């Protein structure tokens with residue numbers, strides 16, 4: 001079965017902003033003094049998540065309020081905001097900027113004595129909020145009949161709920177132009193809604209079934225399903241994987257998955273995997289299980305570390321103790337990543353629930369394997385010499401301490417673990433790989449540190465930085481929930497991708513210059529394949545041609561393995 005995932009599926013800008021705002025505000029405060037006025041968005045899973053984090057929903061304004069209250073993406077009438085402030089809340093406004101724009105249009109025209117006709121659902125929070133800006137001159141029409149039944153106004157504007165159907169608003173527009181040419185029409189439908197509807201309309205023509213994922217209460221999910229139904233007979237609106245129970249998904253050859261503006265990534269991923277499951281048969285089932293096992297157990301990552309060890313040795317031009325260093329780097333990377341995964345299951349419950357369940361189920365066994373493997377690496381290092389032994393012990397202790405409280409409360413309330421330092425994960429992982437893979441062999445006799453070592457250290461660290469930062473992008477939603485301040489959370493997805501692309505350009509230049517000058521071996525020329533291939537993968541992801549999942553993860557890790565195979569071939573031939 002082929003699954004097409006709509007590029008526009010999932011959080012829109014306004015919802016993402018509101019969710020990030022509430023989580024960031026909650027993460028900034030150690031006490032649970034934050035609440036939302038009304039449900040933040042129309043998605044039950046996100047709402048129960050906020051509830052778990054101790055962020056209550058305030059439905060009625062109390063006589064006395066305290067702490068910070070967030071106004072949701074849909075906005076509220078102006079007097080509600082004033083009342084919230086009056087009773088004692090610090091109000092943070094997470095109203096989507098595009099909704100604010102519609103509010104401003106209405107406010108401006110209300111001051112000029114225009115009436116406002118809102119094309120939308122009368123019980124939708126956004127429409128209720130907009131109506132507040134129109135005061136007593138606001139009217140709502142959700143059907144053509146309701147519109148026709150409205151009185152004739154001398155001066156009026158027509159606006160749309162931002163998630164309104166484009167077809168229906170077009171119909172209204174044509175009617176107004178014909179019958180009320182003096183009315184001013186503002187097409188305030190959000191382009192995110194329009195793009196989402198257009199995309200699914202196009203996809204619908206070439207698939208057997210469409211799964212629209214989103215909350216039951218979500219108006220934009222409903223309209224997305226309606227748009228899909230125009231060209232496809234099998235459209236299923238589901239909230240989560242439970243909705244698939246009664247559907248025979250394996251009877252379809254090609255399906256599409258799209259999602260409403262308030263559906264988080266982890267639910268879209270979960271639904272895609274569930275739909276795909278019945279088609280896992282024979283060779284494909286074997287391949288999927290293999291990919292999954294290699295990734296979840298970190299074996300693939302350990303192979304990548306071993307490959308990079310080979311690359312490092314070839315670039316620096318030594319072969320002494322090479323197999324021992326391959327074992328040390330593989331075992332170190334395997335044990336550290338596995339142990340850190342086991343202590344960070346919470347984020348995985350959002351980013352990759354299946355992986356989290358795997359870690360919970362085999363926690364003891366995996367911990368034992370990680371400790372035995374780590375111990376093996378330390379023993380191999382001890383055989384080489386005292387210095388490698390101490391270095392690997394120091395690196396292992398640093399790796400293990402990452403998730404533990406090291407700093408006393410009186411020094412810092414916020415930064416008690418290394419993990420709490422913003423961006424520390426990506427930087428520390430990159431440096432650790434760089435040290436173990438390129439510096440450790442160089443400080444062990446008879447090899448010595450030279451310029452080639454430092455360049456290799458830089459190359460290896462940057463290659464690892466790229467893969468780690470890219471995985472951080474894929475895990476952003478879950479990381480934010482559990483307060484992991486990774487680089488993409490600090491600077492955003494776009495800037496992180498741009499940073500990775502710049503690093504790839506820098507790697508390209510460093511490889512050429514250091515190969516020409518003889519600082520590293522001529523293998524540097526062949527390794528130019530790495531930045532080219534990584535750049536291609538990131539850009540096909542950015543353009544939405546590949547959706548987060550095993551395939552993408554294997555592709556990214558395979559870049560490091562590719563470097564190892566190139567080095568092996570270089571050594572052999």
Ligand code: SF4
Nearest residue numbers: 012014096098162190
């Ligand atoms: S659909 Fe558009 S207007 Fe509505 S919250 Fe999302 S970005 Fe804002």
